[in-house]
Structures are given as C-alpha cells and as structure tokens.
Amino acid sequence: MTGTTSDPDRVFGRIVVGVDRRQGGRDALALATLLQGVCGGELVALYVYPYDRTVSLDEAGAVEAVLHADLLAELDEARAFVVADSFPARAVQAVAERHGADLIVVGAPHRPGAERVLGGDVAAGTMRGAPCAVAVAPAGFAEREPALTTVGVGFDDSPESSAALRLATRVSAAAGAALHVVSVATGTVAEHEAAAIAAGATYEAVGGTPAAELARRSCDLDLLAVGSRGHGPVRRLLLGSTSTRLVREARCPVLIVPRPSVSAAGDEAGRSSAAA
Secondary structure, X not given: OOOOOOOOOOOOOEEEEEXXXXXXXXXXXXXXXXXXXXXXXXEXXXXXXXXXXXXXXXXXXXXXXXXXXXXXXXXXXXXEEEEEOOOHHHHHHHHHHHOOOOEEEEEOOOOOOOOOOOOOOHHHHHHOOEOOEEEEEOOOHHHOOXXXXXXXXXXXXXXXXXXHHHHHHHHHHHHOOEEEEEEOOXXXXXXXXXXXXXXXXXXXXXXXXXXXXXXXXXXXOOEEEEEOEOOOOOOOEEOOHHHHHHHHHOOOOEEEEOOOOOOHHHHHHHHHHHHO
C-alpha cells in the first residue's frame, strides 16, 4: 500500500522514522520532523529493541512510555510503536510497508561497530530492499538549526535518477527552496540540462567519482536526493556503492529514491523473484 494521502499539497502521506535515545535516533527524529513540517504527512515513530525472551510485556510498555514522554514530547501529531526484533532494519521496513509509508527516515552510522539499534549497519540494512524512499540524517543533525533552503539532486540518465529529480522538485517547491542538479553521468550534457531546466533548477556537470563529487557538494546543501540502483521493474530501493558511500560521507541529509514501478504486475513478479 502506497500513496497514503489524496492531498496534492503533501509530498509525503506517511513518514516512518526509526528512533531511539542514542544520537542516531535523535538525528533521524529531527530530520523527520523537518521534512514533515515542510512536506506534510503523518509521522509514525518506531522504536526497535533486540528481541529477548527475558524482556517482559511490562518492560516493553515502560520503553514505550519513555518514547512518548521523552523523544516525542514536542511533537503534536505522531504515532509511536515499540517492536521487538533481532533485525531493526527488517522491523522498520515491515512497519513502513504495513502502514503504506512514502518515506523512511533513519540515522547514519556514527562509528565502526556501533550498536545495531537504528544505528550501526541499520541505515544500510534499511536501504537494502526498502519499500519506499529513505532519508538518512547525518551524525549530529539534531544539534543543527533546521533548514531546507537548498535541495540538490544527483542526476544521470537512469530511471531512478529521474525519479529522484521529480521528488526533489516537489520537496524544493514545498519548502520554497532552490533546486540544484549535479550531473554525474557520461551521457550528453544537453539531455541533462533539458531535464534540469524543465525542473526549474540550476545545473552543474561534474567529473570524477559520483559519490566523491556529490559528497563534496553536500557541504552546500540542506538535502541531497539520489536514485537507488534498480534492477527490473521492482519499485524497491536497492543498495548501491554510491548510496553506501554518500550516507557515510555526506554532510547533509541524503534522500534515496527507488526507481518507479513499470506495472503492478511487474512489481509483484519482481518482488517474488527477489524473495526467491
């Protein structure tokens, strides 16, 4: 289930954010709050703790109470869930799919070997096979002054980068932000310029390694949108080397967008193939 709102002014119908009391969870909540304020949509906060048979229902209830009282104290409209799962990324994906989310927000890895509670390798795990777009908040984002004045998008000739451009255009329009397209492809510049002009954006062509060039330009952006690596018709986000490097090195939040579905039937067939 996708497209959870019929309001044309909302970019996102529902946003699922992975939270905890660590820095990564707070960074994710800060980014989700910013995007919700600009783009609209319902906010669903999810706390995942490792499944443990020794944890009682009373203890789980206490965790949920802390979540509401502490992490969500300043949010007027948000739902919160507590889920026990040995694989936090899997839990986030499942909740996002069950609630028809248009966006998942998580925190970036903060250090090697970080605990896997919406930190550590959870950002990568969430991106790998996510049912919708994923936004990753950089380390320390919760301590920054929230702003969304310049949106960048990495663009090439792929369908997924075109999807990223379309979503970045909607986000920048909702925020009243400038849109800057960075071409990192080997195709003709004219094609890229035409797409950028059609989106009402400024345009820049760069050479070098795409991930390195985009990470370098992230210092001047408030949000960077890129397309995921796609195979076939599946409208799911598949982890690529550029995405992996960007979420670790970018100075601004990274919005990763899955390629569009070719058809509902093709999407279902692709999911079945991926599962097999």
